[in-house]
Amino acid sequence: MSPQHLCRPPAPRSASRRVRLGAALTTAIAIVFAAAGCGMSAQPRPAPIVANPPAPGTPTDPAALNAADVNAWLDGLLPAALQRTGIAGATVAVVDDGEILTARGYGHADTGDGGTGAVPVDPDRHLFRVGSVAKLFTATAAMQLVQRGDLDLDRNIEDYLDFTLPRRYEQPITLRHLLTHTPGFEERIAGLIGAEGTRVDLRKALMTDPPEQIYQPGTVPAYSNYGNALAGYLVEHVSGVRFEEYVAANVLARAGMTSSSFEQPLPAPLADRMSNGYDNAASPARPFEIVGAPPAGALSAPATDMARFMLAQLGEPVGAEPLLEPATRELMQRPALDATSLGTLADGPRMALGFFDESRNGRRIVGHGGDTLYFHSHLQIYPDERAGIFISLNSNGNGGLDSIKLRQAVLDGFADRYFPARSVPTAGTVDPATTAEHAALAAGTYESSRGMRSNFLTVIGLVGRTEISVADGNRLLFQPAPLSDSPALYEEVAPWVWREVGGQRTVAMRVTDDSVDAIAVDPVITLLPVEPARSSAVAVPVIAGSTLVLLLTILVWPIAAIVRRRLGRPGRDRTGRTARILSRVAVGATVLALLGWVLSVIAIMSLTDVPGAVLRTVQVLQLIGLLGVLPAAVRLVDDVRRRVGWSRVVGSGLVLLALVGVGWFAVEFRLLAPSISY
Numbered sequence: 001m002s003p004q005h006l007c008r009p010p011a012p013r014s015a016s017r018r019v020r021l022g023a024a025l026t027t028a029i030a031i032v033f034a035a036a037g038c039g040m041s042a043q044p045r046p047a048p049i050v051a052n053p054p055a056p057g058t059p060t061d062p063a064a065l066n067a068a069d070v071n072a073w074l075d076g077l078l079p080a081a082l083q084r085t086g087i088a089g090a091t092v093a094v095v096d097d098g099e100i101l102t103a104r105g106y107g108h109a110d111t112g113d114g115g116t117g118a119v120p121v122d123p124d125r126h127l128f129r130v131g132s133v134a135k136l137f138t139a140t141a142a143m144q145l146v147q148r149g150d151l152d153l154d155r156n157i158e159d160y161l162d163f164t165l166p167r168r169y170e171q172p173i174t175l176r177h178l179l180t181h182t183p184g185f186e187e188r189i190a191g192l193i194g195a196e197g198t199r200v201d202l203r204k205a206l207m208t209d210p211p212e213q214i215y216q217p218g219t220v221p222a223y224s225n226y227g228n229a230l231a232g233y234l235v236e237h238v239s240g241v242r243f244e245e246y247v248a249a250n251v252l253a254r255a256g257m258t259s260s261s262f263e264q265p266l267p268a269p270l271a272d273r274m275s276n277g278y279d280n281a282a283s284p285a286r287p288f289e290i291v292g293a294p295p296a297g298a299l300s301a302p303a304t305d306m307a308r309f310m311l312a313q314l315g316e317p318v319g320a321e322p323l324l325e326p327a328t329r330e331l332m333q334r335p336a337l338d339a340t341s342l343g344t345l346a347d348g349p350r351m352a353l354g355f356f357d358e359s360r361n362g363r364r365i366v367g368h369g370g371d372t373l374y375f376h377s378h379l380q381i382y383p384d385e386r387a388g389i390f391i392s393l394n395s396n397g398n399g400g401l402d403s404i405k406l407r408q409a410v411l412d413g414f415a416d417r418y419f420p421a422r423s424v425p426t427a428g429t430v431d432p433a434t435t436a437e438h439a440a441l442a443a444g445t446y447e448s449s450r451g452m453r454s455n456f457l458t459v460i461g462l463v464g465r466t467e468i469s470v471a472d473g474n475r476l477l478f479q480p481a482p483l484s485d486s487p488a489l490y491e492e493v494a495p496w497v498w499r500e501v502g503g504q505r506t507v508a509m510r511v512t513d514d515s516v517d518a519i520a521v522d523p524v525i526t527l528l529p530v531e532p533a534r535s536s537a538v539a540v541p542v543i544a545g546s547t548l549v550l551l552l553t554i555l556v557w558p559i560a561a562i563v564r565r566r567l568g569r570p571g572r573d574r575t576g577r578t579a580r581i582l583s584r585v586a587v588g589a590t591v592l593a594l595l596g597w598v599l600s601v602i603a604i605m606s607l608t609d610v611p612g613a614v615l616r617t618v619q620v621l622q623l624i625g626l627l628g629v630l631p632a633a634v635r636l637v638d639d640v641r642r643r644v645g646w647s648r649v650v651g652s653g654l655v656l657l658a659l660v661g662v663g664w665f666a667v668e669f670r671l672l673a674p675s676i677s678y
Contacts, residue, residue: 586628
């Protein structure tokens with residue numbers, strides 16, 4: 001789930017800093033996305049909030065991984081951080097060497113805003129929504145059926161389904177694709193999270209307005225809640241048991257997770273143990289969130305249960321029988337796609353079967369993060385060291401990145417404290433001339449693979465783009481850096497593999513026809529080159545300037561009429577009146593359409609459904625504006641022919657250009673696309 005994972009929509013990075021929008025439409029979109037910062041591994045990754053952290057990759061002596069040291073470290077970090085960020089509560093669990101080393105609660109599960117007393121977080125009692133971390137449970141359930149022979153990782157999933165999937169490519173979609181976020185689907189926002197009391201029907205949710213397939217399966221990692229939910233439905237349909245019930249009996253029970261559930265609403269014995277979710281510690285508690293596609297993020301669990309799941313994934317006996325056989329568990333935690341489908345992107349960060357490769361300090365780390373509207377969680381396990389950590393927060397905090405910063409501070413701090421680097425990263429081996437050539441090919445504007453391409457929400461791609469430029473002759477400057485809110489330099493350390501200067505993050509590039517066609521910056525996020533016509537340098541000035549002209553035109557109409565009456569000047573004669581009226585109708589319709597898109601995008605990005613009738617009405621207004629180009633052109637020709645004065649000719653010309661500009665924008669960014677499914 002997280003924007004970055006389950007339930008939040010994808011949030012562009014650093015929009016307000018990188019794009020200056022002068023018109024109402026683009027300004028509103030920027031504000032919406034700046035406010036919607038969320039997690040899917042596409043989350044921004046600011047510097048950890050720890051004092052004087054060691055340089056990444058610097059060999060240091062590890063601290064003793066024991067309960068006393070971990071507790072002291074967490075106690076020194078989290079209480080002050082919660083106070084500073086306005087996050088109401090946190091729950092943390094750490095496992096090591098086959099046991100739960102510690103489970104800690106900080107802040108409050110109930111702040112007492114409803115008149116009751118404040119309730120401190122109890123890591124064993126209080127359930128937190130774990131967001132897209134739930135995808136690990138869905139993947140585990142699917143792998144159990146693979147282990148039994150009921151599902152095949154590489155068989156066409158349509159052989160198992162009882163409905164038809166939308167497909168653009170002939171290549172089959174497989175379970176491997178679903179678990180690695182490579183089935184090729186575009187993003188889908190509608191139905192991610194519903195209000196308390198919303199009824200959930202997994203099959204109906206998957207069949208109703210499914211997202212379009214925009215990439216060839218296996219070739220472009222692009223985070224997909226829909227794809228993971230499909231994996232969950234395969235579990236349900238093949239097993240013959242409702243997904244929530246199958247996971248409860250075969251995953252939660254085997255992991256000893258007796259206080260956890262995918263059910264929505266929660267069963268009565270667990271409902272009273274659910275932590276509240278908050279915007280921040282000073283705000284009122286929010287209602288229980290209903291995830292529309294349960295496999296993608298509906299799990300509620302206490303930290304101690306999540307610790308048991310980590311132990312089960314490490315092969316420790318925590319239930320009556322193992323979660324997975326050792327060979328299946330190892331398969332699940334290893335990269336699942338290779339150069340056969342990914343090409344040279346396989347040299348960068350990759351997905352395992354459900355797990356993200358989140359390795360740090362030369363240590364193998366697999367994990368998953370997740371976000372709902374109010375809860376923010378992350379789980380990481382160290383398979384080789386037999387350790388793991390889980391953290392969940394029940395608030396967004398005062399700032400847009402507070403939950404992300406705090407979560408990352410805990411994860412990176414744990415790695416650097418207990419599993420530091422054992423050696424200094426080696427220098428690159430690519431000769432300077434080749435690197436300079438590669439850098440020149442990579443320079444350009446890129447957008448995330450996680451997005452919409454078939455409908456009006458294509459417009460959100462205008463913000464959150466990445467500019468890559470050549471620096472120091474053969475280095476690359478990413479603005480912003482991958483999964484960050486600040487720029488960073490990268491240097492080539494192997495052919496088409498680049499590492500952050502002074503950091504540990506790497507990216508891999510794929511070249512087709514002498515141009516970079518994709519950059520893997522994260523296991524599920526790929527940067528794709530932006531077509532010149534859709535670049536912000538072209539689109540933003542066009543829509544901003546056009547909108548400004550149309551708004552000024554509407555403002556001038558009554559002023560001009562008042563001035564004419566007061567000065568006693570005659571109005572325009574009837575010649576060309578029809579063209580003038582129709583062009584005015586087009587101007588008004590276009591401005592109303594732009595306002596409609598702004599309000600619709602704001603509602604959708606706050607996960608509020610917009611009726612199809614409203615969107616169709618906005619499209620009709622947009623079409624009227626586009627058709628108005630013809631009478632506006634007739635009006636301009638008539639004004640020039642009749643020599644009505646330079647001011648009127650200029651005005652008519654500007655209106656025509658503005659209508660053409662908005663019309664081009666509407667076509668280019670799919671505002672008039674037949675599909676309004678989002």
